[in-house]
Amino acid sequence: MIRLIRAEFLKLRTTQVWFWLLLATIAVGALLAVANIAPHDGIRSEEKVPDLFATFAASPAYILVFVLGVLGVTTEFRYQTITPTVLQTPSRWAIVTAKMITYAITGALYAAVALLAEAAVGVPWLNSKNIPVHFGNSEVQHAILGTFGVIALFGIIGLGVGALIRNQIVAVVVGIIFLIVLENILLAIPVVKKAWPYTPNGGTQAILYTHGDATPVNGVHLLSTWSGVVVLLLWAFVPAILGAAITMNRDIT
Amino acid sequence: MIPVVRAEFLKLRTTQVWLWMLALAVIAGSLIVVGGLASDSVHTPRDVPDVFANANGTLLTAFVLGVLGITTEFRHQTITTTLLQTPSRWAVVAAKLFTYALVGLLYAAACAAVQLAIAVPWLSAKRIDFTLSDPDVGRAVFGPLLLFALFALIGIGVGALIRNQIVALVSGLVFILVINNIIPAIPVVKNSYAYTPAGAVTEILFPAHESTPGDVHLIGSGGGVLVLLAWALIPALIGAGYSMNRDIT
Amino acid sequence: MSAPGGQIVVDDLTKVFGGNVRAVDQLSFSVEPGSITGFLGPNGAGKTTTLRMVLGLVRPTSGRATIGGVPYRQLPNPTQTVGAALESASFHPARTARNHLRIMCTVADLPMQRADEMLDLVGLHDAARRKVRGFSMGMRQRLSLAAALLGEPQVVVLDEPANGLDPDGIRWLRGLLRHLAEQGRTVLVSSHQLNEVEEVADRVVILNHGRLVRAGSIAELSAGTDSVLVRSPNLQALHTALTGQPVTVEPVDPTAVRVRGMSAAQLGNLAFTAGVELHELSLQRFDLEELFFSLTSGQ
Numbered sequence A: 001m002i003r004l005i006r007a008e009f010l011k012l013r014t015t016q017v018w019f020w021l022l023l024a025t026i027a028v029g030a031l032l033a034v035a036n037i038a039p040h041d042g043i044r045s046e047e048k049v050p051d052l053f054a055t056f057a058a059s060p061a062y063i064l065v066f067v068l069g070v071l072g073v074t075t076e077f078r079y080q081t082i083t084p085t086v087l088q089t090p091s092r093w094a095i096v097t098a099k100m101i102t103y104a105i106t107g108a109l110y111a112a113v114a115l116l117a118e119a120a121v122g123v124p125w126l127n128s129k130n131i132p133v134h135f136g137n138s139e140v141q142h143a144i145l146g147t148f149g150v151i152a153l154f155g156i157i158g159l160g161v162g163a164l165i166r167n168q169i170v171a172v173v174v175g176i177i178f179l180i181v182l183e184n185i186l187l188a189i190p191v192v193k194k195a196w197p198y199t200p201n202g203g204t205q206a207i208l209y210t211h212g213d214a215t216p217v218n219g220v221h222l223l224s225t226w227s228g229v230v231v232l233l234l235w236a237f238v239p240a241i242l243g244a245a246i247t248m249n250r251d252i253t
Numbered sequence B: 001m002i003p004v005v006r007a008e009f010l011k012l013r014t015t016q017v018w019l020w021m022l023a024l025a026v027i028a029g030s031l032i033v034v035g036g037l038a039s040d041s042v043h044t045p046r047d048v049p050d051v052f053a054n055a056n057g058t059l060l061t062a063f064v065l066g067v068l069g070i071t072t073e074f075r076h077q078t079i080t081t082t083l084l085q086t087p088s089r090w091a092v093v094a095a096k097l098f099t100y101a102l103v104g105l106l107y108a109a110a111c112a113a114v115q116l117a118i119a120v121p122w123l124s125a126k127r128i129d130f131t132l133s134d135p136d137v138g139r140a141v142f143g144p145l146l147l148f149a150l151f152a153l154i155g156i157g158v159g160a161l162i163r164n165q166i167v168a169l170v171s172g173l174v175f176i177l178v179i180n181n182i183i184p185a186i187p188v189v190k191n192s193y194a195y196t197p198a199g200a201v202t203e204i205l206f207p208a209h210e211s212t213p214g215d216v217h218l219i220g221s222g223g224g225v226l227v228l229l230a231w232a233l234i235p236a237l238i239g240a241g242y243s244m245n246r247d248i249t
Numbered sequence C: 001m002s003a004p005g006g007q008i009v010v011d012d013l014t015k016v017f018g019g020n021v022r023a024v025d026q027l028s029f030s031v032e033p034g035s036i037t038g039f040l041g042p043n044g045a046g047k048t049t050t051l052r053m054v055l056g057l058v059r060p061t062s063g064r065a066t067i068g069g070v071p072y073r074q075l076p077n078p079t080q081t082v083g084a085a086l087e088s089a090s091f092h093p094a095r096t097a098r099n100h101l102r103i104m105c106t107v108a109d110l111p112m113q114r115a116d117e118m119l120d121l122v123g124l125h126d127a128a129r130r131k132v133r134g135f136s137m138g139m140r141q142r143l144s145l146a147a148a149l150l151g152e153p154q155v156v157v158l159d160e161p162a163n164g165l166d167p168d169g170i171r172w173l174r175g176l177l178r179h180l181a182e183q184g185r186t187v188l189v190s191s192h193q194l195n196e197v198e199e200v201a202d203r204v205v206i207l208n209h210g211r212l213v214r215a216g217s218i219a220e221l222s223a224g225t226d227s228v229l230v231r232s233p234n235l236q237a238l239h240t241a242l243t244g245q246p247v248t249v250e251p252v253d254p255t256a257v258r259v260r261g262m263s264a265a266q267l268g269n270l271a272f273t274a275g276v277e278l279h280e281l282s283l284q285r286f287d288l289e290e291l292f293f294s295l296t297s298g299q
């Protein structure tokens, strides 16, 4: 398994996607920090400081890591490198597991980079406004840990969706439209919106905002943090398992 | 030119993307309208336009269709045949712009028809006056005809410029969905929001709203149309003049 | 590496695509270690599909294929057991040739310098650090071969490996295949280049419409097929001279016949003693191309 994971990292390292998506992560992280502090309704008090560190995972920026995960498996089908991959490792389970681990780690690294970008822009700025940033604060820690968890899981979600769908364009388009457009539609429809807490965004919000229950989103109450983690884990594992069990076994011609 | 356009329609018709994207646009748009009507926020005729205008997320289908319309040729190397038959890059891009603008229009018409079929009986059941001749309603219902066409054009332009399918799609979607929405919150650049695709959509569909995100200054619906045309044509021009001339290997 | 370990057995294999395309139909044959087997058939005969089923990439509709008695997907060390190069290039265009092989080395736990050794072997030394995007067809084919040979496999499966190779490359490939077979490895090669196959292969398996039409060694197939072409202005006299001899005679054109069952020397002697004027007396060797056409055309 270690060998497979090392090979996956080598695959990732020897193409350029990781670089461009990392650059985008840094840029978006920095922009989000500005957008959280600059406006009049931005961060003005110490209680709001955790928002600075939750913003990357809470905004649609997570799709950068989602896309990285999707590409991690669909690129293999796109360029048929899947042929040597399965010839060397016939077990689809082993391939998908190695990729899940690789992309969870990669997701965590991207989360770290995004958090660093946010801190680099936000901390000095807030200090100059006399708003102290305490990393010992439990809410700040919650936001940071939550970001690591959510982004790492979105790496796996992307991977699972890619394994399930196999077609690069379909997986990317369906994934992004589902996460950003359809989920908002869901949230706007009465009755149906009760399902929203169980979607990836619903789970993410539950993980990031401890005060979730007090401030319902569009009239829908969020789950608890740990239930949010379970929701995202399901979104991460169910497609990956279906992919490994079914679609990855389909004929490679 | 006419045969080239006809060939473009045939290319589109003989794959399945158009059907899936159309289904997505129609279904998602109708769901948003249903959501709007079912929620308790629609009481007076003044609330009606937003029910339709809120379905603007479906514009992305036109963008995606446009991007695929040109990048698929590079992806499957059918571009070789296309350029051997029509060596002028300008002609190829122009034919695609024309074709996809028309397809965008048809998409929007299909969406509007289904949305009206849902909304008209529903509103009359709720005893809310509804008339298409009301300028705000007309704008919300028919504005998308223009917007779908323009977003399809932007897709073609971006596709012609970037050529690589996945890069064009991901960077386009990330820009529209992520970066564009951050802009109004960032000082210095926030007034450029009026000149971005999302800003233009707001200008065309929601001109009545005083509170735009981040209180940015907007430039009216005519301005919005010009902005979207620029977003479509500038990449298309660079694409036809430069990218499409790069080596095809 | 014991000899039977490398036997490929295809047993009653059938593949139906999408409910109506019968790509492979009840196909059975085996490929022995220490020999080169040519896998032949017209376009669409089912060669690639068969090879993909042998490699566990395509799931058979029925029947099974094993390598050394084991289905591919259950092999413990696939890279070190079977090396395969299939028709379609499977490389990420933005990756260098060297990195492709290094990834494979990582999975198979081979030393990294193996990648460079293989690139030297296939003549891609100078292109090792170039992106595959810019590779010519023959360069891609060479890279596929390098990937197939990376783990020094006991079994080598190649789908049209000569495609796109230059004359030098084809000669090199011929030597390589012979060398592999001499080492006791199993070599299965599909090809359309019949002359090449006839020269290098020990056995052939011929497919048409997904079905086996002939399998056997070149020696078996060619047995009794040598003939002598005799051209004479006076065929009548030749016929008379041949009556009573253990031969078969078939007409070729108004001035020539094909004679089986007698060597050219015997025929020349016969004609000389009978005083028949000859304009041509030539040995017609076994011709795989002719056999191929007779087996696969008109169906």
Ligand SMILES: Nc1ncnc2c1ncn2[C@@H]1O[C@H](COP(=O)(O)OP(=O)(O)OP(=O)(O)O)[C@@H](O)[C@H]1O
Pocket (backbone or CB within 6 Å): A253, C017, C018, C021, C022, C023, C041, C042, C043, C044, C045, C046, C047, C048, C049, C050
């Ligand atoms: N994925 C697929 N879906 C449907 N039909 C397929 C698929 N793959 C192969 N076929 C069909 O199976 C048949 C055998 O194809 P195959 O590629 O095995 O032929 P081949 O002998 O390798 O031909 P060639 O000499 O042209 O390489 C053909 O009719 C082909 O169209």
Ligand SMILES: [Mg+2]
Pocket (backbone or CB within 6 Å): C047, C048, C049, C087, C159
């Ligand atoms: Mg083939």
